[in-house]
Amino acid sequence: MANPKPTPTPTEPATVAPETLPVAADIMNELKVTGHLMSLPAGLFCIINEPQAALHPSGLPGVRISPPPYNAGNVQITGFRPDGWLSPAGDAALVRVVKGPAQVLVTIYQLPNHPEAAPKLQVRQLIGQAEAAPAAAPAPAPQKVDVLAHIQTRGDVGAKFGVWLGERGSQNWIEGFAIAAPDGIDPAELSYQGVLGRGWLSPWVEAGQYCGSRGMALPLLGLRVRLQGEAAENYELSVEATFIDGTSAGPVGQDETCEGSTLAPLEALKVTLTPKKKAKKK
Numbered sequence: 001m002a003n004p005k006p007t008p009t010p011t012e013p014a015t016v017a018p019e020t021l022p023v024a025a026d027i028m029n030e031l032k033v034t035g036h037l038m039s040l041p042a043g044l045f046c047i048i049n050e051p052q053a054a055l056h057p058s059g060l061p062g063v064r065i066s067p068p069p070y071n072a073g074n075v076q077i078t079g080f081r082p083d084g085w086l087s088p089a090g091d092a093a094l095v096r097v098v099k100g101p102a103q104v105l106v107t108i109y110q111l112p113n114h115p116e117a118a119p120k121l122q123v124r125q126l127i128g129q130a131e132a133a134p135a136a137a138p139a140p141a142p143q144k145v146d147v148l149a150h151i152q153t154r155g156d157v158g159a160k161f162g163v164w165l166g167e168r169g170s171q172n173w174i175e176g177f178a179i180a181a182p183d184g185i186d187p188a189e190l191s192y193q194g195v196l197g198r199g200w201l202s203p204w205v206e207a208g209q210y211c212g213s214r215g216m217a218l219p220l221l222g223l224r225v226r227l228q229g230e231a232a233e234n235y236e237l238s239v240e241a242t243f244i245d246g247t248s249a250g251p252v253g254q255d256e257t258c259e260g261s262t263l264a265p266l267e268a269l270k271v272t273l274t275p276k277k278k279a280k281k282k
Contacts, residue, residue: 031109031110032109033107033108033109034107034110034197034198035105035107035108036106036107036108036197036198037068037105037106038103038104038106039101039103039218040218041097042097042098042099042101042102043096043097043125044094044096044097044125045094045096045097045123046093046094046095046123047065047093047095047121047123048086048090048091048121049063049086049087049088049090049092050088050120051088051089051090052088052120058111059085059087059088060088060109061108061110061111061118061119062085062086062087062088062108062109062119063085063086063087063106063109063119063121064085064106064107065077065079065093065095065104065106066107067104067105068103068105074102075095075102075103076095077093077094077095077096077104078094078096079091079093079094080092086121088119088120106121106197108197108199108200110199118199119200120202120203121196121200121202122202122203123213123218144180145158145159145160145180146160146161146179146180146273147160147165147179147180147271148177148178148179149166149174149176149177149178149269150174150212151167151172151173151174152172152174161182161271162270162271162272162273162274163270164268164270165177165268165269166242166267166268167268168268169246169267171244172244172267173265173266173267174212174219174220174265174267174268174269175212175218175219175220176194176210176212176220177212177269178208178211179208179225179271181207181208182273184234186229186230187206187207189227189228189229189231189232190206190225190226190228190231191204191205191206191225192204192205192207192226193205193223194212194220194221194223195221195222195224195257195259195266196220196221197221197263201224201257219265219266220265221259221260221266222241222249222257222258222259222260222263223239223241223257223259223266224239224255225237225254225255225271226254226255227255232254234275234276235273235276236254237253237254237272238250238252238253238254238271238272239251239252239256239270239272240269241258241260241266241268241270242267242268242269243266244264244265245262247260250270251272
């Protein structure tokens with residue numbers, strides 16, 4: 001009699017371990033992300049990411065405008081793009097502050113090692129509580145000034161080159177400024193920016209134009225002034241500043257950013273412009 005065939009023992013189905021793929025360095029890129037809380041009074045504002053000439057394929061630097069974590073409906077934001085991004089192609093967002101002052105969260109995403117690619121944001125008030133001022137009698141012609149600043153609670157104040165503008169220790173911040181081109185300097189060869197946040201500067205404006213805001217309670221955090229062309233060849237420029245927390249910066253040379261280590265609001269500034277001493281010909 002033949003031996004019966006052995007009954008096969010059931011076996012566990014074979015399992016294959018998933019293959020672990022190495023993550024290439026070029027798959028994940030770390031970005032530089034900074035956040036800023038902007039205080040706005042009641043009103044309607046437009047925040048614009050000014051167009052830049054050369055756009056990176058990634059669309060960066062990108063900006064997102066959002067309410068703070070605790071909002072309670074006091075801040076309403078409407079973007080012109082459905083995804084909420086403000087790209088450097090000229091995107092904008094409308095911000096409505098029902099009851100001010102209120103804070104708006106501005107988050108900036110930048111590529112690392114590209115400091116020149118900082119966004120150029122402009123804040124424009126469309127509807128708000130205008131500053132009412134009583135009618136005054138005509139004043140005598142003001143003395144010509146070289147630097148003009150709009151100072152919190154004081155209004156527009158001017159000074160000559162080499163003289164401090166603003167009150168050090170007053171706790172009144174500067175909201176905007178303008179620098180006039182002296183005789184012999186083309187306005188296009190003297191330009192400046194305001195510091196709005198860490199790595200965030202306003203667009204360049206030429207001499208004679210206003211940089212910043214008026215009556216919006218938005219302080220500047222520093223400034224940057226540069227000379228170009230013949231002006232850079234013939235003049236020396238330096239900038240100093242103090243801030244409401246007691247810190248100071250400068251003097252720095254032309255085309256250098258003058259800001260405090262704590263990024264406190266700008267309280268006083270001094271712009272010095274002097275002709276260069278030319279070597280005597282033998």
